[in-house]
Amino acid sequence: MTKRAYEANGLIARTLAFASQPSARFSLGALGISGGIAAILFLIGYPPSAATQPVVAGGDDLRAVYATAEDVAEGKRLAEASCARCHGANGISSTPGVPHLAAQRPAYLYLELRAYQTGARGDSAMNNAVKFLSDDALFKVAAYYASLDPVLVGATNEATRATAKPDPVQAGKTAAAACAGCHGEAGISKTPGMPSLVGLEPQYLVAAMKAYKNGQRKNDMMKSLLAAVSDADMNNIALYYGLQAPGRAQTPAAGDQVAGKAAAATCAGCHGDQGVSGNPATPSLAGQDAQYLAAALRAYKDGSRTDAAMQAPAAALDDNVIKNLSAYYAAQQPQASKVRKPLTSAEWAQRCDRCHGINGNSTDPRSPALAGQRVEYLEKVLHDYRTGARRSPPMAAMSAVLTEEDVDTLATHYARQQARAFVYVIVPPK
Numbered sequence: 001m002t003k004r005a006y007e008a009n010g011l012i013a014r015t016l017a018f019a020s021q022p023s024a025r026f027s028l029g030a031l032g033i034s035g036g037i038a039a040i041l042f043l044i045g046y047p048p049s050a051a052t053q054p055v056v057a058g059g060d061d062l063r064a065v066y067a068t069a070e071d072v073a074e075g076k077r078l079a080e081a082s083c084a085r086c087h088g089a090n091g092i093s094s095t096p097g098v099p100h101l102a103a104q105r106p107a108y109l110y111l112e113l114r115a116y117q118t119g120a121r122g123d124s125a126m127n128n129a130v131k132f133l134s135d136d137a138l139f140k141v142a143a144y145y146a147s148l149d150p151v152l153v154g155a156t157n158e159a160t161r162a163t164a165k166p167d168p169v170q171a172g173k174t175a176a177a178a179c180a181g182c183h184g185e186a187g188i189s190k191t192p193g194m195p196s197l198v199g200l201e202p203q204y205l206v207a208a209m210k211a212y213k214n215g216q217r218k219n220d221m222m223k224s225l226l227a228a229v230s231d232a233d234m235n236n237i238a239l240y241y242g243l244q245a246p247g248r249a250q251t252p253a254a255g256d257q258v259a260g261k262a263a264a265a266t267c268a269g270c271h272g273d274q275g276v277s278g279n280p281a282t283p284s285l286a287g288q289d290a291q292y293l294a295a296a297l298r299a300y301k302d303g304s305r306t307d308a309a310m311q312a313p314a315a316a317l318d319d320n321v322i323k324n325l326s327a328y329y330a331a332q333q334p335q336a337s338k339v340r341k342p343l344t345s346a347e348w349a350q351r352c353d354r355c356h357g358i359n360g361n362s363t364d365p366r367s368p369a370l371a372g373q374r375v376e377y378l379e380k381v382l383h384d385y386r387t388g389a390r391r392s393p394p395m396a397a398m399s400a401v402l403t404e405e406d407v408d409t410l411a412t413h414y415a416r417q418q419a420r421a422f423v424y425v426i427v428p429p430k
Helices: 003-016 038-046 060-066 069-081 106-118 126-132 135-146 168-183 202-214 218-224 231-242 257-266 290-302 306-314 319-331 345-356 376-386 393-399 406-414
Strands: 025-030 419-425
Touching: 003 069, 060 106, 060 135, 069 135, 069 345, 168 231, 202 218, 202 231, 202 345, 202 419, 257 319, 290 306, 290 319, 376 393, 376 406
Parallel strands: none
Antiparallel strands: 025 419
16 A cells, blocks of 8 residues: 555545444545545545445445546546536536536536436427436546635635625515604504505515505605615515514594495405404505594595405495594504514525535535535526426425525525535445
8 A cells, every 4th residue: 555545544444433333335535635534535435445435325426535546537528528617627617507516416416417418408409408418427527527626715706705695584674764754663653644564565565665665655745755665675675574573553534434334345355354454465454543534435436446356335425434444444453464474585595505504505415515515506406396396305395484585594694604525434344
């Protein structure tokens, strides 16, 4: 045995001291090294012969974990000929939407290459790229890319950088500070004629803000205030108010509530029993400021506020009925909206890290690492799982509940994590 091999075996022996008990394979974990042990193991091709190489448990997909130096060298030749044009030299992509492959988990790469080759991943340029490669070639390409140093996030590749996204609820609270003077703290009005904003579904509130901004609803003050508010800010404001504890407007209500209840029977079909709507596009009226409700009904009646569903019902109301209806709904208890508080990036990551490793550095050779991956590629993959364009029962179940904001948050979080090489050390049987 050469001096170099002895030194390498000594390193392996010291590494194995961490193992609590012998096993066919001992995983060191995602290490913060650039090549390090991984490079040594691949270079010397440990174990040195078939006599010391264990039987691969779980099938051929794990062959790449046990690749020799010769396998990796052949994989490099194949990758440079077939893959580098899209995935970049050394597996670091400079093409939007094309993933980095450097330091990706070997069994995952092999399985994905096979899926493209069999057409299980649909029809794409990847199908043609791997169509004529043998199974042996796929395993060697996977082993080669797994042996490479991972991309350094933000160091050399601008496309891998991603900016941390603000918490949408906090962003909504900040943006809504300018609304409190008229609509009250936490959206509960104390000013007669000003609507409360709690108890409204975000979908309706966003639509109302856009209607004021584009002039569909006539209110010069609201149009001016919303002129500089972006769609993203409107979404955040609506989310913030949707999550606040509901309460009745703290304003007076003239009118006969009993008479108003009888008149409200015709409104329940759209606005719900006692004014709590079951349709996110239709506003709840429970607890709303009475003067605002009365003004809105008069506006629908005279045509200054347009809505095909409201024109006919409002036209038949006299001023006394309008006051009674408004008093009845103002006295009802509003309910919390059905909006779900979005998980923070840390909360989502805690769920995803169960399979993909801490900070997206997978410790399972069959599970892909996400750390340092291109942000737009991660977004595309999550969208594909949500729509069924890419199939995986566990991923379909997880991604089905994701919103667009969740996808953006997750992709950004993992794109900003530093990828780590993962080292698999083979323990010879006793």
